[in-house]
Amino acid sequence: MRPPHQPQEGFTLVELLIGVVINGLIMSAIASALFVGLRTTTDARRNLGQSNGEQLIAYYFTGDVQSACNPALSEPACARTPNPSTTSGSACGTTAQFAMDTFSSPTASAPEVTVGYGLQSGVLTRFTCAYGATSTSSSVTLAEKISSVAVTYPLSGTCAGRYQLVVIATGSTEGIGTPAYTFTLCAERRSG
């Protein structure tokens, strides 16, 4: 008797080739998708960070400038000129890119709180102290990866007659890559 017929297993060469080609296409698509996804996440996070930083800066800077005292008024007294300052200097015992003297009560006869914005190692920080004090009483980080901040008082342009803050966020080559990002805020001192 002949032994029973054993079915032959395995792929033919053609089948294997087709399988390898299909598998390669799929794997490359998956790898590409992963690669794109990871790069997009990095950029999205950086953009999100910039967006949050811009919002925080807008939130604090606008309110601080509104509360700043007016050196043109004889009462309440306001010694800082200009206020906010447009050059870097010392405030609250530390270096500030710009600073301003503000009130914490409406009937005060002199500023009560000094607010400073410091930039160190790309981190923009807002700090406060009692007027005339040489140490900070509070500090909050507003944004990271900032290359420069500057306050001016332009007489023309979008912010004419108001205080203009220009913030430049550093560019990056990570992920897809983004160029340096600049945003501008206008704020008006309420006391004229």
Added chain:
Amino acid sequence: MSRRRSETMASRPQHQDGSALVMALVMVFVVGLIASAAVSYASTSLSASNSAFVPARAKQNDVDSAIRTAVEYIKRDAAAGGSLGMDVGGGCPSTTFAYPGLSGPVNVAVCPQEDSFVHSGWFRSVLLTLGTDPSEGIVLSHNGDTNVGGSIFSNSILSLGGPTNLKVTGGPVWAWGNCTRPGNVTITNPTSAVQCNASASFGGVRPKVALDPGDPTLGHTADWQPASTPATMTPPAIPPCAANKATLSPGVYSDPAPLSALTTTCNTVTLGVGVYFLNFPSTNTPWSISKTVTAACDATGQGAQLVFANQSKLSLTGVLNISCGRKATAKGPLISLYGLKSALGTLPAQTGCIITVGGCSIIDPGANSGELNIADEIYLPKNKLSGTINVGGASKVATALILRTLNLNINPNICVTCAAIGNDTNAPIAGNVVFTASLNGTPWADSDVVYDPTTFAPTIHTWVKRF
């Protein structure tokens, strides 16, 4: 061959079919999930950030707009920003202003500060008598009109003999006690009626307007000090009278005799600008003025101040003209005649014509009725002024008259319509109002706004964020 192949394919186990495709699909699915999660994360973060920031910005805009609108509202209705509430001890705010913001209703509390829109500058009352005994108060006895520009407050009675027609513009008239002949009081701009027995109106508690403005509780003590302190107790030399003129120098005068000798013989004696401390030892020997004593103003608008210390007193049958007083602080009132309430270094406090009830008049016009023309203020909070006082030309007794008690016949020589006390015009001084904006009951911002006295143009002095 074909049969063998078909047999081979037919016998291949089914579970191995398409295994690579399934794996690929699983991997694609997993990658899709990761990508979706990342995008979802970014979207959620942005949405959360915006959902926190955008409403906050909207609220800030609403509060900003509400205060701006309230500021304009007060500009158009200065009476709502007046000082009355604060000065008579009323509560604050005096009124509220509602603004329908996009993020919710904003209520702005309007709180006028002391001295806001006060008719006569620092003087909440241009005629104020501090004495509380029923025999004290304001007694006017001119037969005719006595014009006052500004508020009047008596901590006791108001008596109008003569009969006196008391014509008041620009301020209410209060008498803590009774009024005699109240029908002769006319109050215009705004029109009101004299308030006699005002103690009932104020619940028996004296309002700020009834207090000595130098009272420490009012917070203006420094403004109500003498304009300077004596540099030396050595009296200046009395100058000779040359061509009927002489000029006195400021300083401490302890002997009234040489002063009287000069001002009763020399036709015109000028007071050089500065403070004259009168340190006389007895009320029986006052400084007698029967000629003309005049003080002018310097370039800063200040002139002379007579400080009554010890037992100093004036006997005025001549003319005393002081065009400008002096002030102790930059914001303080200009005071021409000052009663020293407490010692100033070695200069003793006033002990002479300080009255409890009765007592002498700090200025004795005598039977000849001296003429008193003081452009600024008379601040003699412990003294009485009585007699008949003439007022020359368009001059006045004083811009403000703060005494313990007053019993006066003010006799205007020429000008019968201008104010003998206070200001002729009704222009108020700068208004000072604090606005507090609350959104849904939570304070968001305060602002202290000062209004120009004539144009009412607002100037924001402070802006305080609460967010």
